Amino acid sequence: GAVVSQHPSRVICKSGTSVKIECRSLDFQATTMFWYRQFPKQSLMLMATSNEGSKATYEQGVEKDKFLINHASLTLSTLTVTSAHPEDSSFYICSASWLDQETQYFGPGTRLLVL
Amino acid sequence: GENVGLHLPTLSVQEGDNSIINCAYSNSASDYFIWYKQESGKGPQFIIDIRSNMDKRQGQRVTVLLNKTVKHLSLQIAATQPGDSAVYFCAEKGATDKLIFGTGTRLQVFP
Numbered sequence: 252g253a254v255v256s257q258h259p260s261r262v263i264c265k266s267g268t269s270v271k272i273e274c275r276s277l278d279f280q281a282t283t284m285f286w287y288r289q290f291p292k293q294s295l296m297l298m299a300t301s302n303e304g305s306k307a308t309y310e311q312g313v314e315k316d317k318f319l320i321n322h323a324s325l326t327l328s329t330l331t332v333t334s335a336h337p338e339d340s341s342f343y344i345c346s347a348s349w350l351d352q353e354t355q356y357f358g359p360g361t362r363l364l365v366l
Numbered sequence: 367g368e369n370v371g372l373h374l375p376t377l378s379v380q381e382g383d384n385s386i387i388n389c390a391y392s393n394s395a396s397d398y399f400i401w402y403k404q405e406s407g408k409g410p411q412f413i414i415d416i417r418s419n420m421d422k423r424q425g426q427r428v429t430v431l432l433n434k435t436v437k438h439l440s441l442q443i444a445a446t447q448p449g450d451s452a453v454y455f456c457a458e459k460g461a462t463d464k465l466i467f468g469t470g471t472r473l474q475v476f477p
Contacts, residue, residue, distance in 0.1 A: 257409075283463055292374055294455060294467045295410070344409045348463070353398050355465055357409035 254278050255347050257358035264335055265366055271331045272361045274345030280325035281347035285355060286318070289342045301328050335365040374453060376472040385443040385475075389456035389468045394437060396458035400465070401430060401441045405452045413441070413454075443473075451475045 254277040287295040301307040307320035319331040346355035379385045397418040402410035416423045416430045423430050429442040453472050457465040
């Protein structure tokens with residue numbers, strides 16, 4: 252149980268384009284989803300917390316107009332990196348949890364490379 | 367920012383030995399702790415958790431110890447296997463939904 256998927260697993264795009272990453276909870280309803288970014292050999296850095304049906308809460312220093320998060324249903328959240336630049340290249344990971352559940356279950360991650 | 371580190375501490379053990387991975391957490395008000403295992407190119411995988419009202423919890427081949435006095439968490443892996451090779455992260459949670467991750471420890475298992 253508690254399986255989270257992400258799509259795509261990896262994406263290469265040109266600088267200036269936008270990229271959408273999907274995060275799905277496959278066997279549970281995720282009331283809260285989280286988006287993280289991880290650079291090589293570093294820990295996970297929380298970007299934003301998203302509750303179904305409401306606006307995401309962004310961490311300090313994360314531009315909400317650049318990283319658009321939508322959590323329109325209890326099984327799907329999307330992260331759109333707008334006008335991507337090479338410095339946005341990273342490993343993006345989502346996690347999900349449900350009401351009263353403290354553990355977060357993680358997706359497999361999406362490797363983004365911006366050329 | 368938080369949890370920035372260019373050099374992961376590394377623990378090297380021989381197959382069959384026991385491994386102990388340590389973590390110092392930051393917030394004395396944290397009341398829930400999790401250990402995650404992350405293999406290369408994959409997302410973190412839940413291993414075991416513990417609440418602050420406990421000081422020890424055992425799973426299959428893994429034990430987590432919590433010392434609230436010194437804000438220290440450890441993960442013990444018995445009879446370490448090559449498949450245990452990965453980066454291990456501790457995470458703490460306080461009053462909010464957010465998890466705060468440690469810097470991670472790379473476990474290398476040699477045959």
